[in-house]
Amino acid sequence: MAIIETVIVPTHGQGLYEFTDEAKDFLARADIGTGLLTVLVRHTSASLLVQENADPDVVRDLNAFFARLVPPANDPSMAYLVHRLEGPDDMPAHIKSALTQVSLSIPVLDGRMMLGRWQGLYLFEHRDRPHRREIVLCASA
Amino acid sequence: MAIIETVIVPTHGQGLYEFTDEAKDFLARADIGTGLLTVLVRHTSASLLVQENADPDVVRDLNAFFARLVPPANDPSMAYLVHRLEGPDDMPAHIKSALTQVSLSIPVLDGRMMLGRWQGLYLFEHRDRPHRREIVLCASA
Amino acid sequence: MAIIETVIVPTHGQGLYEFTDEAKDFLARADIGTGLLTVLVRHTSASLLVQENADPDVVRDLNAFFARLVPPANDPSMAYLVHRLEGPDDMPAHIKSALTQVSLSIPVLDGRMMLGRWQGLYLFEHRDRPHRREIVLCASA
Numbered sequence: 251m252a253i254i255e256t257v258i259v260p261t262h263g264q265g266l267y268e269f270t271d272e273a274k275d276f277l278a279r280a281d282i283g284t285g286l287l288t289v290l291v292r293h294t295s296a297s298l299l300v301q302e303n304a305d306p307d308v309v310r311d312l313n314a315f316f317a318r319l320v321p322p323a324n325d326p327s328m329a330y331l332v333h334r335l336e337g338p339d340d341m342p343a344h345i346k347s348a349l350t351q352v353s354l355s356i357p358v359l360d361g362r363m364m365l366g367r368w369q370g371l372y373l374f375e376h377r378d379r380p381h382r383r384e385i386v387l388c389a390s391a
Numbered sequence: 392m393a394i395i396e397t398v399i400v401p402t403h404g405q406g407l408y409e410f411t412d413e414a415k416d417f418l419a420r421a422d423i424g425t426g427l428l429t430v431l432v433r434h435t436s437a438s439l440l441v442q443e444n445a446d447p448d449v450v451r452d453l454n455a456f457f458a459r460l461v462p463p464a465n466d467p468s469m470a471y472l473v474h475r476l477e478g479p480d481d482m483p484a485h486i487k488s489a490l491t492q493v494s495l496s497i498p499v500l501d502g503r504m505m506l507g508r509w510q511g512l513y514l515f516e517h518r519d520r521p522h523r524r525e526i527v528l529c530a531s532a
Numbered sequence: 533m534a535i536i537e538t539v540i541v542p543t544h545g546q547g548l549y550e551f552t553d554e555a556k557d558f559l560a561r562a563d564i565g566t567g568l569l570t571v572l573v574r575h576t577s578a579s580l581l582v583q584e585n586a587d588p589d590v591v592r593d594l595n596a597f598f599a600r601l602v603p604p605a606n607d608p609s610m611a612y613l614v615h616r617l618e619g620p621d622d623m624p625a626h627i628k629s630a631l632t633q634v635s636l637s638i639p640v641l642d643g644r645m646m647l648g649r650w651q652g653l654y655l656f657e658h659r660d661r662p663h664r665r666e667i668v669l670c671a672s673a
Contacts, residue, residue, distance in 0.1 A: 283533075284533065284534050284536060284566075285533075285534045285669060285672060286570055286672055299630050300576070300634040300635070301576050301626060301629070301630065302576040302626060305615055305617065307614040307615035308576075308615050308626050309624070310615075311612075311614055311615050311623050311626070311627070312613050312626060312627060312630055313615070315602070316630075318612075319601075334596035339593060349631055350630060350631070351633070351634075354634070354635055355570045355572070355635040355636075355637045356572060356635065357534070357536050357570055357572055357668050358534075359536050364536065364538075364572060364574065364668045364670075365572075365574065365577050366572075366573075366574030366576070366666065368575075368576055369574065369575075369576055369634075369644050377589060380604045390672070391533065391534065391672075
């Protein structure tokens with residue numbers, strides 16, 4: 251039987267926010283042994299990444315790349331965008347979400363995620379203003 | 392025991408086609424209670440996205456962004472492409488598929504997908520001509 | 533009860549390496565019948581793709597596209613990158629990983645992956661030097 255919890259990740263502007271420890275704590279509570287952890291972000295202007303958590307420059311550079319690939323809607327190169335209800339970071343947030351992930355599936359062995367040594371779980375916030383992002387964690391045996 | 396069905400999404404040109412209701416109907420039939428919905432698109436020139444289904448401009452802008460990021464093969468900037476068997480929308484379709492998703496994993500609580508309020512499931516068609524796209528839905532408890 | 537194995541994919545430079553047969557062999561051993569195959573790459577400078585395995589030009593063109601979208605760090609357009617510990621292919625590898633997938637979920641019917649006719653599983657190597665990449669395969673019923 252699957253066990254599901256929702257965790258909140260508070261954000262304050264664009265960038266990556268690690269929640270590896272929250273996932274570990276959840277797995278300790280869920281106590282499924284060997285199985286699967288599924289992660290879902292319940293938003294369309296934030297997304298999920300598994301990335302290196304050793305050098306903080308990695309997540310900074312990642313954010314910088316995506317900011318250049320998908321400039322704000324008030325950049326002349328983005329003049330074709332129609333959806334502008336919530337400001338210049340609105341539609342680029344949806345695009346960056348499409349380019350990354352909304353769900354992740356992580357095999358779990360004896361209660362531990364089988365991540366590589368340098369891998370961490372991140373929420374990728376694409377909006378400028380602070381948000382409280384909901385992430386669903388689902389453990390199934 | 393997992394329950395699997397294939398649904399067909401008919402498409403008529405590039406763009407996003409929502410199939411959230413088809414997934415809900417499948418979950419009602421599968422009756423797994425709490426568990427996991429896995430979605431797989433059985434093609435390499437179409438893909439999957441979870442995106443906002445409130446304002447239709449969002450999916451239009453998404454399609455416009457990807458059309459600019461990956462222009463047709465007859466665009467001078469794409470002269471390096473070798474695979475051109477099926478026309479100028481062929482190889483760009485594979486690239487757009489690689490940039491988005493082929494599978495999605497959605498936790499299910501009491502028979503309902505734990506999507507956020509504005510999230511819908513979409514097939515992202517990358518070819519110009521009409522297709523009948525096969526999407527595999529798998530419910531596991 | 534989930535069954536987990538790790539397979540090694542040796543790589544020799546950037547590009548796509550198919551491991552569909554290794555996944556089939558694993559499923560034959562795991563003998564789960566109907567359920568789910570979850571695949572995780574345990575690295576942040578390599579990733580996963582489901583792509584066409586009919587014409588080898590497709591994977592060559594895919595690699596060419598990503599090489600242009602994310603040039604090496606010594607390209608003038610990438611001067612903003614800070615993380616350069618392991619050479620010009622280091623940070624672009626993390627970015628290409630973020631743009632593709634680290635995990636895949638494939639429904640399994642009677643022991644067989646429900647992939648489409650032309651779909652194969654690929655490791656996408658983003659580093660220049662040879663590596664031995666670890667891929668986790670998890671079969672759950």
